[in-house]
């Protein structure tokens with residue numbers, strides 16, 4: 001039986017209480033004496049009133065209406081939904097980490113600084129860069145930081161005309177959006193028939209106004225840019241820099257490093273590659289690594305070794321400043337650090353090996369049923385097209401809903417934009433062969449169902465807690481909060 | 489090899505899978521990586537450890553830190569030692585929440601989506617605004633994005649910000665603005681408050697946004713009367729950085745005419761964690777919803793007419809609008825917003841008023857006691873909420889070192905941000921500080937010098 005779930009506000013009963021506070025133990029003064037009436041709130045504070053047990057049942061109920069990696073297979077392309085080790089969660093809540101104030105004197109936070117310092121060394125080795133800032137709180141935030149660093153570098157050299165950033169058509173939306181946030185202009189670079197950057201087309205748009213090229217490698221199609229050296233050379237010769245979107249680093253660990261490919265700036269999505277979970281949308285972490293020549297522009301503070309200890313270094317006169325109030329998502333960094341300590345070099349390489357193996361295995365199973373527009377060895381993910389199914393009446397989005405009914409989280413749909421009816425599938429290394437086989441079976445089953453009764457598929461899902469939700473209605477008539485008046 | 493317990497494929501599996509693919513070895517799957525960029529050696533990383541070894545190592549690092557469980561904190565500056573109800577970690581610890589991605593598939597993400605919708609509602613209740621997004625990275629980035637919203641709405645490019653706004657937030661604002669080629673001007677202080685006359689003088693018809701903070705960085709409640717009219721007189725947008733913990737007690741930003749409310753939500757039941765992950769709040773009047781960055785959840789119905797929730801107004805966002813998006817934000821701080829929701833639900837109106845009230849009382853008590861000491865004095869007369877600045881008889885850093893010996897994390901040294909404020913400290917006193925802890929601080933201060 002399908003049912004919507006009451007909101008906290010609808011369960012509220014005046015007089016119920018969900019907290020316990022000690023009473024005020026200092027001599028109290030009348031509030032009006034400390035805070036003049038005219039500065040006090042008049043509006044009633046209309047928050048729900050509930051007991052603790054009701055609140056826990058509410059959220060437990062909500063959690064059962066949600067699908068996570070711990071629920072089942074989650075092959076959401078580009079997002080690297082690998083298993084999130086439980087030890088990560090324990091590490092981040094150790095009192096010596098969780099109850100640490102960012103303004104404490106350095107000598108009282110040496111353990112935290114040491115962890116951040118070690119993490120930086122690990123990331124330097126993993127990517128082949130020279131230094132990292134751990135401040136960015138997500139991938140997109142890393143992109144912004146990286147492009148700010150690149151712009152600062154050009155400006156410092158008196159090179160003010162570089163205001164264009166090259167981006168492949170297959171790029172993630174955050175790439176062009178970030179370019180705009182730095183006041184630069186996006187120049188699209190087309191791909192070739194192999195799905196790779198079209199080197200000739202790239203060279204045609206390169207000139208002295210190029211600030212950087214942003215690239216994901218493997219690309220969002222899951223394909224390795226084989227001509228990466230020539231691409232890097234072309235950009236560098238024109239005075240531009242290379243930015244590496246590290247969202248797909250899960251294919252490369254121990255095999256190849258962006259620093260060795262010629263990239264000057266790198267961000268990693270540690271909530272993807274380094275297993276710190278995604279949190280239902282965040283928090284993440286987007287550390288940014290740079291080559292030597294860009295170190296002076298990194299955000300402050302850097303963390304340096306000083307004698308036996310560690311210290312913050314704010315002495316970077318050319319720095320872009322700060323991109324986060326403090327030192328980034330420390331709690332998330334602890335989890336990534338824990339993961340790297342658990343895995344070691346061999347474990348990380350095996351993770352990438354198995355991620356690529358799983359993807360190729362699944363791709364081979366699925367290309368028998370679905371159209372595979374770029375049929376070559378993939379890396380950690382691959383993109384199918386449901387254009388044949390679409391012709392029969394049900395597209396990528398409908399296939400996604402049909403997967404929900406079969407207990408799987410769907411792939412990323414309608415991205416990358418260059419593939420019609422895209423289904424972007426990233427199984428990750430933490431899935432078994434049995435799971436991949438079962439998923440392939442479900443996908444075949446859906447293809448069959450579309451052949452037989454596409455109409456049925458487009459009205460799915462049938463077995464989820466709610467049926468297909470009307471997104472158009474939500475956007476046309478936005479209801480963005482609960483409202484007492486509206487309910488009466 | 490490390491991490492074997494996360495990697496289920498057996499050698500037998502791998503052989504079968506390679507055979508199915510039709511290649512001889514895994515090496516064949518990596519042959520598209522040009523030799524020149526292939527790693528020749530193994531990564532040089534510290535050796536893998538077992539679970540108990542890793543925990544031992546981390547415990548060792550953590551034990552080198554002072555923290556709120558072995559010291560009493562009077563630190564603030566935007567991050568506070570507020571009470572965290574136990575219930576929060578039990579909700580955020582449900583792995584259906586924390587191992588999920590952004591709720592792109594609403595039919596299997598009703599849990600996160602409804603929680604966001606409830607979060608948005610509670611942030612609106614607290615601030616008096618009409619809409620809230622699903623979260624930003626932190627207070628600093630929320631301030632920057634709030635200022636940018638004003639630029640988008642007015643199509644102007646100059647922002648003015650008071651020097652009484654948290655210097656960490658201003659630093660973030662500065663980098664965002666500098667890189668974008670927008671103009672930023674600061675309003676000087678007058679007695680620790682925004683200099684109203686200077687604000688009036690700087691305001692012009694080229695100004696997009698004015699950013700103020702309430703309570704301001706020095707813990708002072710600014711008089712906002714007439715400010716909104718002044719700003720709106722120039723058709724500029726009024727952004728307030730507010731401390732959500734203060735809002736049950738203080739006039740809401742809506743009441744004094746603000747257009748957009750931003751702020752740091754860490755106080756709402758979130759561990760300090762060395763400053764992150766924390767919670768960027770952004771809420772606004774309806775008319776600014778198109779400029780709003782990031783995710784927003786909205787109500788709708790399913791195919792059978794049941795109420796449900798989806799991400800909505802996505803044409804503002806990067807995955808749809810690409811270079812024309814309102815912001816580049818993708819991942820946000822969803823789980824932290826969930827924590828804040830549980831906090832607000834558990835505390836309710838009464839608990840939140842009580843927390844705010846105790847902050848007010850305890851800070852007033854501490855301020856009175858400290859400034860009565862010889863050599864200590866109020867820096868800025870005014871109305872304080874939970875923080876206050878005092879001059880101390882000597883070097884602040886030195887004083888803090890001495891306090892640490894007594895297991896006290898003293899105040900923030902203000903000279904770091906305001907060179908003119910030598911030997912001054914900013915003390916934060918939350919509802920968690922007991923009279924005994926405050927009295928101990930006072931005794932230690934008295935005994936110094």
Ligand SMILES: Cc1ncc(COP(=O)(O)O)c(C=O)c1O
Nearest residue numbers: 078138139140172174247818819
């Ligand atoms: C290729 C790519 N780049 C960038 C991003 C943005 O990362 P984040 O969500 O951490 O900001 C993503 C995330 O989905 C991505 O897949």
